Amino acid sequence: MSQTAESGTLSNAEIADRLSSVAQMLTIEKANPYKIRAYRRAAALVRGLGESVDELVRNNDDLRVYAGIGEAISKAIREIVETGTLTSLEKLRSTATPELVELSAHPRLDPVRVLRVYKKLGISRIDHLRSALESGKIEHTFGPRMAQHVRHGLTEIESILLYHAHQLCDTIGTFLLNRTGADHAEPVGDYRRRVEIITRLDFLVQTRNFSAVVETMKTYGGRLRLIDSTATTATYSLPSGPLLCLERATKKDWGYALIRATGSDAHLRKLSRVTGSIWDGAAKSFRREEDFYKHFEMQFIPPELREGLDEVARSRRGTLPQLIAEQDIRGDLHTHTIASDGADSVEEMARTARELGYEYIGITDHSPSLKIANGQSVENLRVQIRKIDKLNLRLSGFRVLKSAEVDILADGTLDLPDDVLRELDYTVCSIHSRFAMNREQQTQRILRAMDNRYFTILGHATGRLLLKRPGYELDFERIIRHAKSLNCFFELNSSPDRLDLSAENARLAHAADIDIAISTDSHSTGEFRTIRYGLEQARRAGLQKRDVLNCRPLDALLKLLKQRR
């Protein structure tokens, strides 16, 4: 990592790297963990800013307006910008071993974990770490999470989650329009199709002077590294992880360019069988996407469906689904309150849901065995049930449903006795423990849980945490068959770190004609809006209003939820 910037301006990434290095070194010193976290947070913040921190410092702007930067860190950033070095970091480095100094070039690696690997495998260098990763030795010795950590730490291009890409796209889009002189800019590619993990952000840009846009874009975030450019394209490496690709398109062929740049490759292959090669210049005069589809007598294909499945054929037949939209949602069936690990009361959650225009909300606090989430005792659940009954007497035109997020225990039994389950309107049953069970055991565990007549909805079916944890192994098709035969439902958990069911699994469940609940798993009133992320994936799965439990009016919903009783 170079200590001085060639251009004299430090990029946000370079400043962030130094803050991350401080955090790494402090980790080794076993310093106050909150101090370490503060440096990490500040580094992530700086890395993600569109404005140049170098410029802010030179303009004497107060960096403390940013949450997470206070007295000490703003001083440190000032020192980095003004001198190119940071005394406290140099001091920490001077006492560090050569392995650690080498590690600090990879700020995303956790030195404590890497040192454990070094010790166990008898290595001491990054290139050895890399080969241990590639040979599978790390996964074999330390498991998948460690392997994932090392892989992330060593990879230059980092993937980001879709909801982070939303923020990033806003910042970049604004920069393109306000600073670079672009006339029009629109995000395309994986992002437009709402793929849940993004490694590349693509923008289509309309401008008279593309080279000026490419040049000005280099000043994004202080300084942005241009990897490659042609007369009509430019690729940069974003400090916050993914690649940024700009592509020029003219007003005249904007619609055509949108289709091509949105992809996916598989979709375009199928599309070109209908339209002829869409790579040759001949067809290039569609201003809007709608014009293109009209010309070929096709239905407009929403970007979320462009994955090369059956969407082209259905578009030609005019049988594309009318995808679900935000206004179709009538309630939320997975929410937590202060009774377990939520931040707000039943009343507050209900009031907010009502203000959002919902007709009902299901309260699903955790069951007793999930201690860390303050799982509610049977007695307290009964108190809550009575409280909700009373509350419902006062409400008109809105209903609070009595439920619980019931743990599926290791043996497949449910974490609450039948006599209390009976009092609930429905249940969300989820796995929160023993992720390491094998595929057969895990599948059996869920099948058995479903056999309980009070099992209603399977919560976050695979337990995955995007970019963090792969989720447990399951024979999902078998679970689908079992669910169908017993009238159980699935949840599409909208939490942006989960998105579980995945669009692919939601498609499978839908193909088996199983209704899905799109739920937020809200732990506070502010989280209801995350329904947006679940809806995006539901649209990718081709779901319509009629396929989704919480699009149904209350009476119809209750009838479905109680059909097993």
Add this chain to the structure above:
DNA sequence: GCCGTTTTCGGCCCGACTGTTTTCAGTCG
């Protein structure tokens, strides 16, 4: 180190379980 509608100190989520790194770190929401 940061933060503040309990603001200049004291909290920043935490507590039980798991499993092999064998004695405590990692993990679950």
